[in-house]
Amino acid sequence: MEEFITTIGVGTFSRVILARRRSENYQEFFVVKTMAIRDIVQMKQVNHVNDERRILAAVQHPFIVRFYGSYRDTRYLYLSMEFLSGGELFSYFRQAGRLRTTTVTAKFKNVFFFYYKYIIILNVRDLKLENLVLDAHGHVKLTDFGFAKYVPDRTYTLCGTPEYLAPEMILSSHGHSFGVDWYALGILIYELLVGHTPFASIDQQNHPSSIFLRILNDQIPWPYAPPCHSEIIDRTGRNLIRKLLERDRTRRIGCMAGGVSDIKRHRWFKQVSWTDALEGRIRPPIVPRVDHPGDIQNFESFKHERFRAPQCTNEEYNLFDKF
Numbered sequence: 001m002e003e004f005i006t007t008i009g010v011g012t013f014s015r016v017i018l019a020r021r022r023s024e025n026y027q028e029f030f031v032v033k034t035m036a037i038r039d040i041v042q043m044k045q046v047n048h049v050n051d052e053r054r055i056l057a058a059v060q061h062p063f064i065v066r067f068y069g070s071y072r073d074t075r076y077l078y079l080s081m082e083f084l085s086g087g088e089l090f091s092y093f094r095q096a097g098r099l100r101t102t103t104v105t106a107k108f109k110n111v112f113f114f115y116y117k118y119i120i121i122l123n124v125r126d127l128k129l130e131n132l133v134l135d136a137h138g139h140v141k142l143t144d145f146g147f148a149k150y151v152p153d154r155t156y157t158l159c160g161t162p163e164y165l166a167p168e169m170i171l172s173s174h175g176h177s178f179g180v181d182w183y184a185l186g187i188l189i190y191e192l193l194v195g196h197t198p199f200a201s202i203d204q205q206n207h208p209s210s211i212f213l214r215i216l217n218d219q220i221p222w223p224y225a226p227p228c229h230s231e232i233i234d235r236t237g238r239n240l241i242r243k244l245l246e247r248d249r250t251r252r253i254g255c256m257a258g259g260v261s262d263i264k265r266h267r268w269f270k271q272v273s274w275t276d277a278l279e280g281r282i283r284p285p286i287v288p289r290v291d292h293p294g295d296i297q298n299f300e301s302f303k304h305e306r307f308r309a310p311q312c313t314n315e316e317y318n319l320f321d322k323f
């Protein structure tokens with residue numbers, strides 16, 4: 001028997017619900033992501049949602065959430081997948097203010113590198129902390145491929161999150177290579193170490209156009225930590241970030257003759273064992289508290305309304321025949 005227990009996350013047009021399957025002496029928890037068909041059609045996200053399903057089903061990787069199956073009825077699409085009970089990586093940042101540089105151990109670094117590599121293979125243009133969720137042991141996984149995005153402001157129709165956009169994406173809206181992902185990796189590492197992205201700080205106006213201007217013109221700010229005013233990011237980290245955030249794509253690390261290996265060989269990744277990362281032999285830097293398999297203490301509480309989306313038409317239903 002399968003039952004929906006409670007909502008543990010909401011997206012722009014999705015709701016992520018903790019569910020349980022049980023028989024007499026067995027129970028298993030998983031999540032079901034539900035999306036209203038009419039909303040998807042109205043928001044012109046049909047291809048994106050179909051792509052998300054296709055990729056989830058095709059990819060099996062230690063850093064990507066495990067996919068169990070999909071189905072649909074005349075109101076909703078359903079994606080069922082593994083329940084990652086550790087909660088969003090982002091929520092630990094909120095709690096901690098920022099991670100101290102020392103906490104970002106070599107182990108953490110190689111985890112990041114590996115799923116990043118996968119994201120590039122999948123050609124995803126939108127990596128941000130909110131899409132990274134921890135499992136019960138603290139291993140971080142990607143839950144969302146980020147391109148099923150509904151963004152009403154026209155400036156955002158450039159693909160991706162404004163703060164992570166490479167200069168060449170802002171200046172022209174087509175023909176980007178993987179260089180933009182290396183740029184976004186630079187932003188991500190910065191955000192992990194400092195607590196916010198370099199060109200959109202919490203106390204400034206974060207309108208996309210001002211972020212774009214800063215991406216195109218500003219120097220990377222290197223904040224100091226009180227009380228002894230030591231720099232938050234050490235020299236090696238600054239060096240890597242500077243090379244990843246190089247505005248000229250042809251001189252950006254990862255985009256030159258040495259390709260990806262230039263990044264892997266950078267001093268910041270010195271103690272990294274790539275094989276250990278991939279094979280899960282890494283002790284995660286954050287170990288979440290999880291008391292039992294269906295424990296939701298690491299999630300915000302949402303009202304679990306039994307809202308019902310309107311019925312879709314036959315035509316709309318048929319747009320999702322792979323579900």
Ligand SMILES: Nc1ncnc2c1ncn2[C@@H]1O[C@H](COP(=O)(O)OP(=O)(O)OP(=O)(O)O)[C@@H](O)[C@H]1O
Pocket residue numbers: 008009010011012013014015016031033065081082083084085087088130131133143144146148149
């Ligand atoms: N497999 C999972 N296990 C546990 N929690 C999950 C899982 N998948 C998603 N979540 C939670 O649900 C939230 C919403 O996820 P979802 O993928 O629907 O939306 P999103 O991509 O973050 O939103 P948007 O579409 O607006 O970008 C996530 O941020 C996460 O907290």
